[in-house]
Amino acid sequence: MTLPSRFRPASDSIIDFPAETSCFQIEGLGLAYGGKPALRGISLRVPRHRVTAFIGPSGCGKSTLLRALNRLHDLNEEVSHEGWVLLEGQDIHAPDVAVDELRRRVGMVFQVPNPFPMSIYENVAFGLRLQGGLTRRRMDDIVEWALHAAALWDEVKDRLRASAWSLSGGQQQRLVIARSLAVRPEVLLLDEPASALDPISTLKIEELIRSLKSQLTLILVTHNMQQAARVSDYTAFLQDGELVEYAPTDTLFTNPSLRRTENYITGRMA
Amino acid sequence: MKFGKRRLPRSEGPWAWLAAGSVALSLLMLGGLMLLIGARGLAHFWPASVEQIEMDDGRVVAGHAVRELPLERGQGRERLYFTGNRDLDGQVWHWLPVDAIVARERPRDLVVLERRHHGMFIGRLIAVGDVEATPGQQPQRAGWARLQARLAALEKLRSERERLHREVLRPLIRQLDADPDAADAQRALAEANARVHDLQQAMRGEVALLESADGRRLLQPLDEVLRAWQPNAMPLAQKLAAWADGVWRFLAEGPRDGNSAGGVWPAIFGTVLMVLLMSLLVTPFGVLAAVYLNEVAHQGRWTNLVRIAVRNLAGVPSIVYGVFGLGVFVYGIGGSLDEWFFSDTLPSPTFGTGGLLWASLTLALLTLPVVVVATEEGLARIPAEQREGALALGATRFETLSRVVLPMAVPAMLTGVILAVARAAGEVAPLLLVGVAKLAPQVPVDGEFPFLHLERKFMHLGYHIYDTAFHGSDVQAAMPLVFATALLLVLVILMLNLTAIFLRHYFRARHGVQPRP
Numbered sequence: 001m002t003l004p005s006r007f008r009p010a011s012d013s014i015i016d017f018p019a020e021t022s023c024f025q026i027e028g029l030g031l032a033y034g035g036k037p038a039l040r041g042i043s044l045r046v047p048r049h050r051v052t053a054f055i056g057p058s059g060c061g062k063s064t065l066l067r068a069l070n071r072l073h074d075l076n077e078e079v080s081h082e083g084w085v086l087l088e089g090q091d092i093h094a095p096d097v098a099v100d101e102l103r104r105r106v107g108m109v110f111q112v113p114n115p116f117p118m119s120i121y122e123n124v125a126f127g128l129r130l131q132g133g134l135t136r137r138r139m140d141d142i143v144e145w146a147l148h149a150a151a152l153w154d155e156v157k158d159r160l161r162a163s164a165w166s167l168s169g170g171q172q173q174r175l176v177i178a179r180s181l182a183v184r185p186e187v188l189l190l191d192e193p194a195s196a197l198d199p200i201s202t203l204k205i206e207e208l209i210r211s212l213k214s215q216l217t218l219i220l221v222t223h224n225m226q227q228a229a230r231v232s233d234y235t236a237f238l239q240d241g242e243l244v245e246y247a248p249t250d251t252l253f254t255n256p257s258l259r260r261t262e263n264y265i266t267g268r269m270a
Numbered sequence: 271m272k273f274g275k276r277r278l279p280r281s282e283g284p285w286a287w288l289a290a291g292s293v294a295l296s297l298l299m300l301g302g303l304m305l306l307i308g309a310r311g312l313a314h315f316w317p318a319s320v321e322q323i324e325m326d327d328g329r330v331v332a333g334h335a336v337r338e339l340p341l342e343r344g345q346g347r348e349r350l351y352f353t354g355n356r357d358l359d360g361q362v363w364h365w366l367p368v369d370a371i372v373a374r375e376r377p378r379d380l381v382v383l384e385r386r387h388h389g390m391f392i393g394r395l396i397a398v399g400d401v402e403a404t405p406g407q408q409p410q411r412a413g414w415a416r417l418q419a420r421l422a423a424l425e426k427l428r429s430e431r432e433r434l435h436r437e438v439l440r441p442l443i444r445q446l447d448a449d450p451d452a453a454d455a456q457r458a459l460a461e462a463n464a465r466v467h468d469l470q471q472a473m474r475g476e477v478a479l480l481e482s483a484d485g486r487r488l489l490q491p492l493d494e495v496l497r498a499w500q501p502n503a504m505p506l507a508q509k510l511a512a513w514a515d516g517v518w519r520f521l522a523e524g525p526r527d528g529n530s531a532g533g534v535w536p537a538i539f540g541t542v543l544m545v546l547l548m549s550l551l552v553t554p555f556g557v558l559a560a561v562y563l564n565e566v567a568h569q570g571r572w573t574n575l576v577r578i579a580v581r582n583l584a585g586v587p588s589i590v591y592g593v594f595g596l597g598v599f600v601y602g603i604g605g606s607l608d609e610w611f612f613s614d615t616l617p618s619p620t621f622g623t624g625g626l627l628w629a630s631l632t633l634a635l636l637t638l639p640v641v642v643v644a645t646e647e648g649l650a651r652i653p654a655e656q657r658e659g660a661l662a663l664g665a666t667r668f669e670t671l672s673r674v675v676l677p678m679a680v681p682a683m684l685t686g687v688i689l690a691v692a693r694a695a696g697e698v699a700p701l702l703l704v705g706v707a708k709l710a711p712q713v714p715v716d717g718e719f720p721f722l723h724l725e726r727k728f729m730h731l732g733y734h735i736y737d738t739a740f741h742g743s744d745v746q747a748a749m750p751l752v753f754a755t756a757l758l759l760v761l762v763i764l765m766l767n768l769t770a771i772f773l774r775h776y777f778r779a780r781h782g783v784q785p786r787p
């Protein structure tokens with residue numbers, strides 16, 4: 001699919017990746033809530049098997065951008081969009097794309113841990129049961145693998161039948177990550193995954209994010225700049241619904257090319 | 271937070287007192303009401319002691335003292351006595367001026383008999399014997415023991431006759447209805463009839479010679495006597511046993527004497543069955559309507575309009591629903607059903623008259639708004655993260671609804687059902703129009719196909735209270751029964767609610783909304 005040239009990155013403050021190594025290609029994405037624009041002309045490419053962070057002040061649209069990537073906005077009838085989002089070269093808004101299949105490929109973890117009111121095992125198996133056609137043994141294997149991958153297995157292996165709500169907040173968040181991993185997504189979207197957790201749990205989640213990038217692409221929204229600096233490879237800075245700067249994390253935090261970015265990361269602007 | 275240990279700021283003091291006072295007053299009124307109903311209802315079954323009164327004009331009366339009031343004119347007070355013996359006196363209540371009472375004692379030989387006809391007898395037992403042989407005088411103790419033994423034997427015979435009717439006669443009659451020429455069935459029927467006849471012969475024959483306190487005598491056939499006791503000679507344990515027996519009979523037996531005596535079993539059964547049927551009908555409709563309104567329909571002015579309409583339906587007076595049920599269910603649908611399927615029995619209606627099904631449907635309609643509103647609120651309370659979590663795993667909207675949202679909303683649905691049960695069980699007005707009966711000796715469930723008879727009329731505790739209180743011939747006698755029935759109605763509703771609350775607790779433990787830390 002060829003895109004009009006006007007959607008190519010317009011400024012040298014935005015890093016470009018070749019389409020072949022990109023997981024997501026976002027081209028000229030605009031989004032409005034009931035006519036009120038929330039995102040304007042976002043164009044960026046998310047590299048495969050890397051951690052990309054979206055940072056910016058509250059209300060800058062970073063969460064909105066994240067939720068546009070698995071079409072979670074579809075639920076809200078007031079939301080309208082323009083532009084393109086391509087996952088592995090395929091337009092996710094194309095009429096032949098099944099939205100449930102898209103969301104299986106693009107998993108998501110939310111700010112507040114949201115395990116379902118079921119056992120730990122059933123939580124992880126939830127997505128697998130939706131797909132169906134798995135033997136009991138295979139299901140057990142995948143659940144165990146997912147809990148290992150989310151670094152939770154050792155803590156819950158003796159009580160898989162216990163309610164997921166008996167876990168601590170940090171454990172619940174890792175359970176939710178395990179639940180997403182169980183359906184083998186290509187991308188995992190993380191919407192401020194540690195903001196409701198204590199420092200130790202936060203540390204564990206950050207370690208987990210770093211360890212997962214060998215298996216899939218991660219996109220992290222955070223308002224904690226230290227966290228973005230610690231775990232991400234690339235960082236995009238958004239402000240007022242626009243993409244301001246997108247660079248390797250080291251560069252963005254040590255040598256931002258724009259004054260707006262510098263002001264934000266040095267705390268001269270709320 | 272421990273309220274008791276918190277010191278209130280000075281300015282909050284009066285408000286706290288006002289609020290606490292309101293709660294205390296409400297509890298006091300509720301407790302007082304329950305105490306009144308409970309005490310007056312349960313006291314009815316207590317074998318109260320019997321007084322023998324001698325008046326200054328020489329009259330002698332025996333009976334239970336009920337209450338005392340000041341005389342309307344003049345000084346002094348008068349006391350109400352329940353004296354029984356309707357067949358001798360023509361009336362069972364006597365107001366006696368307290369000042370005119372010369373002697374007041376409690377002879378141990380006074381007996382109280384509960385009879386199938388003419389109500390209670392209060393007086394003395396002279397003798398027990400056969401009809402032919404004129405009973406002679408016999409020692410009081412022997413007579414009493416013989417009476418007790420005969421009553422126990424009669425009770426056995428009576429239950430044997432019931433059993434024969436239920437297990438042998440009715441099936442045979444049904445068999446003969448289907449095939450009138452079955453010879454062996456006819457023979458069996460004749461045999462069974464002969465046995466019933468024998469039983470009835472055995473039950474007849476013996477009489478008790480009774481004497482009222484003022485010396486008038488009467489012969490009482492024993493098979494008419496249900497229970498007998500000597501309240502003044504009973505130790506406490508025996509009184510308790512008699513009381514428990516009385517309560518049990520009230521719960522387990524059908525009404526007698528135009529609902530002024532006997533038990534309320536058909537009414538309990540009818541109430542519970544009707545409420546259960548109503549719950550079965552209203553829950554699926556209410557839940558589906560709420561799911562559509564909250565999850566499926568496009569949210570806008572139209573859904574809000576429907577919501578307001580549903581909430582307002584909850585405020586429509588219940589008799590209006592009764593009229594609607596009568597017009598639409600009974601005459602409309604029931605009449606058509608009769609024309610299509612039961613035309614051979616017309617003009618006597620099958621479904622075209624009030625019945626259990628129509629009453630349940632009408633009450634289901636009445637309680638639908640409650641279930642819709644409660645379920646909708648429950649659905650709205652489920653956090654968006656739960657839905658999004660399921661969607662983000664590739665669940666469709668339907669899968670999200672059926673696997674995550676609805677299980678979590680079950681406690682809210684049960685809250686709706688609890689409210690519906692509470693409202694429906696106490697509702698009488700619409701039932702008057704759509705199927706309640708003053709007396710329906712056949713409960714709507716029996717061994718006859720199809721076992722549950724939805725077209726039958728049924729008895730209801732609420733209506734039974736109304737009927738006993740206002741349509742009986744003897745208001746004084748009806749009063750304790752009204753209290754007892756009211757207590758029972760409250761207890762039945764309590765039981766139904768507790769069942770639903772227990773269910774809700776169970777589901778909340780499994781699927782409830784997660785408490786936020």
